[in-house]
Amino acid sequence: xxxxxxxxxDLRVGxxxxxxxxxxxxxxxxxxxxxxxIVSALARAETDLADGDIxxxxxxxxxxxxxxFVDLGSIVPSDPxxxxxxxxxxxxxLVELILRESVGISRKTTGALIVxxxxxxxxANAGIDASNAAPFGAPESSGxxxxxxxxxxxxxxxxxxxxxxxxxxxxxxxxxxxxxGRPFRRGTVGFALGVAGLPPVWDRRGAVxxxxxxxxATESAVADSIAAAADLVAGQADExxxxxxxxxxxxxxxxxxxxxxxxxxxxDLYA
Amino acid sequence: xxxxxxxxxDLRVGxxxxxxxxxxxxxxxxxxxxxxxIVSALARAETDLADGDIxxxxxxxxxxxxxxFVDLGSIVPSDPxxxxxxxxxxxxxLVELILRESVGISRKTTGALIVxxxxxxxxANAGIDASNAAPFGAPESSGxxxxxxxxxxxxxxxxxxxxxxxxxxxxxxxxxxxxxGRPFRRGTVGFALGVAGLPPVWDRRGAVxxxxxxxxATESAVADSIAAAADLVAGQADExxxxxxxxxxxxxxxxxxxxxxxxxxxxDLYA
Numbered sequence: 036x037x038x039x040x041x042x043x044x045d046l047r048v049g050x051x052x053x054x055x056x057x058x059x060x061x062x063x064x065x066x067x068x069x070x071x072x073i074v075s076a077l078a079r080a081e082t083d084l085a086d087g088d089i090x091x092x093x094x095x096x097x098x099x100x101x102x103x104f105v106d107l108g109s110i111v112p113s114d115p116x117x118x119x120x121x122x123x124x125x126x127x128x129l130v131e132l133i134l135r136e137s138v139g140i141s142r143k144t145t146g147a148l149i150v151x152x153x154x155x156x157x158x159a160n161a162g163i164d165a166s167n168a169a170p171f172g173a174p175e176s177s178g179x180x181x182x183x184x185x186x187x188x189x190x191x192x193x194x195x196x197x198x199x200x201x202x203x204x205x206x207x208x209x210x211x212x213x214x215x216g217r218p219f220r221r222g223t224v225g226f227a228l229g230v231a232g233l234p235p236v237w238d239r240r241g242a243v244x245x246x247x248x249x250x251x252a253t254e255s256a257v258a259d260s261i262a263a264a265a266d267l268v269a270g271q272a273d274e275x276x277x278x279x280x281x282x283x284x285x286x287x288x289x290x291x292x293x294x295x296x297x298x299x300x301x302x303d304l305y306a
Numbered sequence: 307x308x309x310x311x312x313x314x315x316d317l318r319v320g321x322x323x324x325x326x327x328x329x330x331x332x333x334x335x336x337x338x339x340x341x342x343x344i345v346s347a348l349a350r351a352e353t354d355l356a357d358g359d360i361x362x363x364x365x366x367x368x369x370x371x372x373x374x375f376v377d378l379g380s381i382v383p384s385d386p387x388x389x390x391x392x393x394x395x396x397x398x399x400l401v402e403l404i405l406r407e408s409v410g411i412s413r414k415t416t417g418a419l420i421v422x423x424x425x426x427x428x429x430a431n432a433g434i435d436a437s438n439a440a441p442f443g444a445p446e447s448s449g450x451x452x453x454x455x456x457x458x459x460x461x462x463x464x465x466x467x468x469x470x471x472x473x474x475x476x477x478x479x480x481x482x483x484x485x486x487g488r489p490f491r492r493g494t495v496g497f498a499l500g501v502a503g504l505p506p507v508w509d510r511r512g513a514v515x516x517x518x519x520x521x522x523a524t525e526s527a528v529a530d531s532i533a534a535a536a537d538l539v540a541g542q543a544d545e546x547x548x549x550x551x552x553x554x555x556x557x558x559x560x561x562x563x564x565x566x567x568x569x570x571x572x573x574d575l576y577a
Binding site: 050054055219225257261264283298304 | 321322323324325327329413415420427428485487488489490491493494495497506507508524525527530531532534535537538547554566567568569574575576577
């Protein structure tokens with residue numbers, strides 16, 4: 036993954052942020068056009084996008100649209116997966132899939148493998164989702180089904196941003212989010228898996244405080260904070276509210292992707 | 307710190323969340339009554355608190371009100387602090403203060419000590435703040451001044467919640483927040499330092515999805531997510547917007563404190 040410094044995204048926060056779940060998103064299946072899904076849901080909510088709006092999509096609907104369903108019944112685990120499955124008491128077919136989706140194991144414990152996902156971030160069980168994970172029309176005899184994370188969330192976010200911006204003649208941002216369980220703190224929070232249009236990190240290093248002191252440690256993870264806020268109205272686990280509109284952040288367009296949110300492993304004190 | 311399971315806070319999310327910075331909070335000094343400060347700012351904003359509202363305070367104003375100013379010029383570093391200061395290239399007086407504020411060192415690197423704060427969480431440099439940290443009337447010859455974190459944020463949040471609830475005849479929540487730099491991901495996000503009235507963790511383990519599967523890993527860190535959302539409008543580093551109102555989360559009152567957000571070190575794969 037890239038080790039480049041994130042650009043200093045110019046961002047001025049308004050004094051009010053609206054975080055609104057957009058209802059009426061149907062269960063998504065392989066091949067569905069998410070742009071049309073978003074446009075239809077916004078139309079039913081009688082909401083147009085305006086400059087500065089951020090459209091937040093739960094990764095699950097992106098995975099479903101991309102057909103990222105995997106039938107565990109079709110997977111033949113390798114010897115290392117069999118071995119690791121016994122070690123952490125986990126279905127070796129799922130372990131095999133976790134290994135395929137990741138580039139390395141960070142920690143392991145009963146029931147969980149913390150891996151570095153192929154997309155670069157740390158993740159329990161490679162973000163593989165086993166709830167409501169069957170595709171439409173799957174035979175009764177198939178499965179169990181799971182969903183893997185989207186193939187290239189940054190590219191998907193960028194493509195959706197371009198089409199939404201054109202449709203609404205507005206400079207918008209798009210986030211694709213998932214939730215993660217953090218080291219040291221209990222409970223999951225939303226985080227940004229794919230980013231387009233807004234600065235993922237707001238770099239205020241070098242700004243000065245009111246006494247002229249240079250501020251330290253003021254690199255704010257804006258995209259992750261928005262993902263956390265959206266997660267509050269998106270709810271969890273079910274597919275009822277996978278689409279959220281966040282309004283009130285005034286940002287200058289940024290070309291940075293979600294990679295800007297990843298620490299280099301060699302700089303990470305806990306890697 | 308407690309290792310007890312957090313209670314299963316009942317929380318139903320509305321479809322819309324409003325995150326509003328409340329303007330007009332003056333620079334706080336030692337001894338100021340934060341209850342009166344909040345009430346005055348809400349009055350100027352022509353806003354009454356209603357059931358389910360969450361009042362979010364940046365820890366900095368709590369520290370200032372509690373007089374948590376420390377004149378580094380008055381600190382005589384111990385031998386271990388002198389040694390550690392040379393090792394990480396940090397003012398030994400600041401290192402001494404970090405050691406006093408913490409119960410153990412987790413990692414160290416040039417310019418930063420990652421410690422377990424006396425309040426239980428992991429923190430870079432014990433959350434000590436060096437920007438705009440002088441008290442009113444400090445002599446020119448004094449300092450440099452820094453601010454340490456509030457003494458007991460849960461107790462302060464609970465006291466404020468009781469008084470605000472009485473004043474507005476409403477069941478409200480109070481959060482005291484700070485920001486932290488996470489392992490693995492760049493940039494800081496808000497987190498909950500003190501919690502009163504709302505469930506810090508929303509425990510949905512045991513719920514079932516629409517196919518009757520028991521959901522896994524659905525413990526949501528609600529208080530941290532709200533802190534992250536508030537951080538987006540509160541801005542950073544300066545004292546301009548230390549007070550935020552979050553409206554739209556429908557929660558059942560909870561007696562849990564911010565301790566519910568801490569993993570037991572023995573359960574933590576990265577401790």
